[in-house]
Amino acid sequence: MKRQEPLSVGGSCLVLLSALILSLLLSGLLLFLRGTPPVDGIVTLFQGAFGSRWAIEDSILKAIPIFLCSLGVAIAFRLQIWNIGAEGQFALGAIGATWVALSFPQWPKIALLPAMVLAAAVAGGGWGMIPAILRQRLKTNEIIVTLMMNYIAILFLEYLVYGVWKDPTSFGFPMTPEFTEQAIVGKIGTTSINWGLAHCLILGVLVWGFFKFTRTGFEVKACGDNVRAARYAGLPYDRLVVLVMVLSGALAGWAGFLEASATVNRLQPSIMVGYGYTAIVVAWLARLHPLSIGIASFLLAGLRVGVENIQLDLQVPAAFGGIIEGLILLTVLAGGFFTHYRLVRGKK
């Protein structure tokens, strides 16, 4: 075994591809164990994800929240801050946006939507700021705090839709009344895709530009590579921790806004399907690069749509999606080894 220079882009892609193929093979094996023909299963999965116009539109639709959450997660990961809380920040974003939508339903669209975005970003960013401040002041472990705050946020959302915000005409279903037309982000042309896709493009470019061109972005990268050296050079590490967590939470909150406004047109617990956790897989898969995050979001969103398809066609449990996600992440992590080391034959 020998250390070597990092591989070229082509080499890294090869490693990534082998990791993906390996996790698909292992998933196929699991299908086989359950008595589902594995090749059929994988083919059905891909057809369901990318095999028709409807499937692709659905995959893009699901990629939107995953992309925004992942973009946020990636900003924090750049600083080696382990924000596992996208799921909760997403919930808070949806709650913030809903509060505005229900409080000022008659505002014109041009005022209401920006107000909802603002409320979502503030709520999500604020939720992300709590663990950041705890970490900055008391060195409290942010991994566990962000994770616990996910559980708290989801329960808070449930409290609202089962209680004070419950639609009196919903026949007991836990959901708020439907938003007014002004509070809904519309669809692009005749597709089922909403304008959230445009938000993703703009925010993706902004995040890319933040790291590429701004001083603060550079400082985040420098601190992430070596905290001690960066601190020694006088970089404001503690302030950066709060900043990245707020940005991270605001982006996840934005995703929550889109999910409530554009996808379900109200607040209901069914929007919490684990996009925030998938976002972590995506961020790592994409090595935190915004463009790659876009591609990886589309792939993993496709995986979710595809799993729905094999669930219907072959009665494979929905949890199969989690298995593939976990396997992809593990094989990619292990594959990272081959970009830094080379196996050599012979004695030590």
Place this chain on the structure above:
Amino acid sequence: MEITIIIPLLAAAVQSGTPILYATLGEIITEKSGVLNLGVEGAMIIGALAGFIVSRYTGSPVLGFFAAGIAGSFATSIHGVVCLWFQGNQVVSGLALTILGAGLANYLGTSYVGLSAPGFSPFAVPLLSTIPVLGPIFFNHDILVYISYCIPPVMCLFFSSTRFGLGLRAAGEYPAAATAAGLNVLAYRWFGILAGGFLMGLGGAYLSLAYTHLWTTNLTGGRGWIAVALVIFAFWRPGRAVLGAYLFGSVMALQLRLQALGTQVPSSILLMLPYVLTVFVLVMSSWRKKTNEEPAALGVNVEPVG
């Protein structure tokens, strides 16, 4: 009047705290060897399912209990392969294990949802259970609770007085020095991961074989993450882990009682309690932390030699 309410409540606290105790002790062993395993939740749920299935088919909860431990070790061995052999990031690998474990357990367990398996039943320990107050709280449980009482003292002895335990701590504190002293750091870390996984699996089995005798989806409900937090609260000491686990047990027991009594407080707010408490406990322990008791090389991979 108070006594008749409080004693059953505390007895229930010990019961709810036991799965968390097993998992916390498991994570302490793993972290002492220098490996951060955030996949506790995944290892627990895989253990819970394995225990349930084996007990259901063999009719023997004892076999199920051991199968759960082995399944837990199997689950954490994935973390070992990724981090010890392939130098993967320990934080992300642990998360991946959690995602994979939950997926696997729900995937393989779908057909068992709502079914039951033979489990463990409580029995009073002769003599000890007749001690007033303490007897009914601590000595009127199932065998798994009694086993969990024995583990912390054994672990303390292991860490402080055995050659192997000291070697394991060295692997977690200063792997380079341990290697220079001729210790096989990788082997100690493998032991930490596998032994820890065994205990996490047992914690899962407690949920499916003693706490309930049923299989449901998401049986662990975040207990694995609470265990990760409790390791910090416990300053990596098995004794304090007991305290922390029963503290959480009491909150969970109290929350169930309040729900059963039908309070005005909405159930979502009651269900938040353990998670809010976790954050609170973490904040308090970082506040009071004067000396750093964390294993110095926690989460740092050791490069393979060669």
